[in-house]
Amino acid sequence: MGNRRLIYLPLGGAREVGMNAYVYGYGEPDNERLILVDLGVAFPNMETTPGIELIFPDMTWLEKRAERLEAIFITHGHEDHVGGIPHYYGDLSAPIFARPFTSRIISRKLSEYGHSIENVQTVLPWPKQIEAGPFKVSFLPVSHSIPESSSLVINTPVGRIIHTGDLKIDLNPVVGDIFDNANWRRVASKGVHALVCDSTNVFSNRFGRSESELISEIESLISRSNNLFVATTFASNIARIKTLACAGKRVGRSICLLGRAMKQMIETAIDTDVLRDFPEVIRPEDAHNIPRENLMLLVTGSQGERRAASAQLARGKYMGFELKKGDVFLFSSKTIPGNERGVLRVINQLSEKGVDVIDDSSGLYHVSGHANRSDLEKLHKLVDPKIVIPMHGEHRHLQEHVKLCEQNGIQSLLAVDGTMVDISKNKPFIADHIEAGRDYLDGRVIIGALDGVVRGRIRMALNGLVAIGIVQVKKPQISFRCDVTLIGLCEFGKENSLKDILCEEIIASLMSAKHHVLNKHESIKDLVRHVVRKTVSFELGKSPEITVIVNSVC
């Protein structure tokens, strides 16, 4: 093999739950042939990324090496694994491999953005192999919270890598693939060099539970209601939607889906034949004729998203439906950390309508799609790799996963985004650190996280803004006009209108300023900024953002 090496380089997903993008390479240093596993997004929040649509891993490193990229493999159809594809389509022109359901999701996304879908290739599962330069890759079906999730079996000249993707060990999932122990044993039997492994639930000490355990409890819950029953979960959790719908049907309710994402996902799942025997659903316009106690709504918005069906039902009417006292609303979902405030807003609004809200706290109506701690240990044992590299987690998850490995005597390494790990030998080591930041989709433009755009927004949000227009009239003698606009600031100072005070102070300062100050627009601006800062601080106790425009006329 000469001086060839096998490298692993997470660009996203190994410091956050989201924006997954993992590079593997094999070849001479700085000339490896590359594959990319997943290309997902993360979601913004008001605190750190106001006004942003989506967050991407910074793909610059890979874009610069695009000619060495053999293929992109997508493990499953969740946004944090596929969402980035249409946005980096032109820059990474490699073929994209995915199983049928995932492939359909990707193609729909590409089409929505006006891209061709010719690069998308639909593949059969393991033992079918795809050749990609020095790599041979198979999609090994696993159970997760979306159909056709797969681990990747990546055969390399150094040995076999298993990249788990997102998975749980479910021997009886409602929809999609089971975790097939026999297949995994077969894959592991010839020896596995490295297991690159999901870390999401490493802190969950509970025993992992099967999706199939939910239906009887949910059925019993619905049967206890004599009013409208509404349930929400992730739109992509086809198994859960089926569980909910079947439970509703069993107790004699008509099922109606609300929310574009959910309808689209169900259609895709039926079209690609991963969803069978889904109960008949009725259209919203027909649902209005059904007595409330015979109706069940399945709706989007389990994370409190403001525009989703749940939030709209909580605020008022949605598609003609209005919730009333005694109706039941089930969150068949877990609140993702950081979304608590939005979810609680929806719950309290529903509570104000007299709706009975039931959440995940009992543990009866939701199971996770990720392997819990004990299942991770099982997986380590089953695969028995030389190396485990934790991925898919915040730093705390990765560190805990490394600790778990060390406790069990397994070689492991903590590698966050941007850490290039040489895994050619039995002991992995860090070969390089590359810049691995984040990009933002803002409107339709991609900007860098450090461009200052978001920083400017956050500063305006915290401090408010004063915009001042100054016109310096030079003849017959020097005079000034001043216009002040306030946004996000109290209009009144201690006694008078803040605008009036500011104009007065600014003009007084300008009139008494020295000649050389007034000769340059920059020094006029500095003077105005100084006056505004001082005045607003005195009047309101705030330090606003300030923008000054100066014009001189004769």
Add this chain to the structure above:
Amino acid sequence: MGNRRLIYLPLGGAREVGMNAYVYGYGEPDNERLILVDLGVAFPNMETTPGIELIFPDMTWLEKRAERLEAIFITHGHEDHVGGIPHYYGDLSAPIFARPFTSRIISRKLSEYGHSIENVQTVLPWPKQIEAGPFKVSFLPVSHSIPESSSLVINTPVGRIIHTGDLKIDLNPVVGDIFDNANWRRVASKGVHALVCDSTNVFSNRFGRSESELISEIESLISRSNNLFVATTFASNIARIKTLACAGKRVGRSICLLGRAMKQMIETAIDTDVLRDFPEVIRPEDAHNIPRENLMLLVTGSQGERRAASAQLARGKYMGFELKKGDVFLFSSKTIPGNERGVLRVINQLSEKGVDVIDDSSGLYHVSGHANRSDLEKLHKLVDPKIVIPMHGEHRHLQEHVKLCEQNGIQSLLAVDGTMVDISKNKPFIADHIEAGRDYLDGRVIIGALDGVVRGRIRMALNGLVAIGIVQVKKPQISFRCDVTLIGLCEFGKENSLKDILCEEIIASLMSAKHHVLNKHESIKDLVRHVVRKTVSFELGKSPEITVIVNSVC
């Protein structure tokens, strides 16, 4: 009693956990003599209240009736019960009654804001009574997470009210008062008309646990560490700080407090004699000479607050201390809903330093200060009131508490902020709804929540801002100058600088505009706004906030 009535009116705290302020009144309708219980704040967040310092209940209703206000009673020293006092000091000039520790906290706050403390009156606990118009009020000691918490026993011409304040049933607290069953039985023995009751933990099905159960687990945790041990909790949780300090002492560590709030609270507790036998602490400057394995830091910032000691230690150095691989950081606290993101930021930063972070998930290192569901039921039984009115909770808590009462056959009523309840009879009813919004402290100014200030900030944060200065020069012929400033927007459009494109488009539109448009500044502004909106939408896909300043010169 003629047509006199007894009313209960929450102004804050009965739709949120925070900004507690409850009015009781007795007398002829619209002429009742009033008392206020608590005057607290709520805390802002970036999502709904960016740049705001504090949130207050709207006190307008009470300010207008200030001459009927007999007294203010403060149940305990938490910010959500005392934080509003200095800000409404002048407008509500009634005497403020509190027990010594709370009274000291209030006086310190008033002094910080330059107010006199002459209205603050320190009182003895039950059975001592304070007369306030038609009311006779006693402070009945209870256990909670700050010393000297009290329920109020309010004797009225109609009967006895117990206003619980915040409480838990702890028969063995480490510091401060126990929940004294015998005293409560005595208070309840003559019959209680209404129990106005804490709802915070109504969803907690676990059995409430005593503060004293923690020390052995914490001691054992510290003894397993051979490195620096850091623990955080609420600065006001004197009992927990004592537990932590004693546990550290027992295993031979020197104790050092970091964070102004914590030092202040401990001093206040020692001065007012509620804290005794607190271990000797060392100064930060002396702590540097102690070997790490013999040192324990107690620090502020359990909620991930950016400026607190925890967050600063997580980011880098704080007062010369720097955490290292193998150090242990204990969150002896619960994350308040909504603070998850900030707390996780701190945890991940600590994790990146290699620090072992231990949180509340095991249940071994924290107990709540509020009565759990089963304890609430105990309390209902013990007091056996005619009416229970839930308070101190979001809508979902209040509703659940009402349900709990109904299940147990207890008369109850859901009254959110602004609901005036007539509790003169055995069946409460809603007598009126008053406007009960929120006020914000912004800088040093109090503004209304609906004033539009915060809305303007949020819009700038989401959309970015374009500020345009136009100068219309009328002679010798009409021409225009245009200056553009962008804040929080990408500087580049599809091909060129966005500023350049905007200036070009604006001037072109103005030059081709009809005469009557150019005659008025307002119509020029409208035209400019239209052009900016269209151009930025085309170039970036954003709808920015726009401010235009127009000047004409001859």
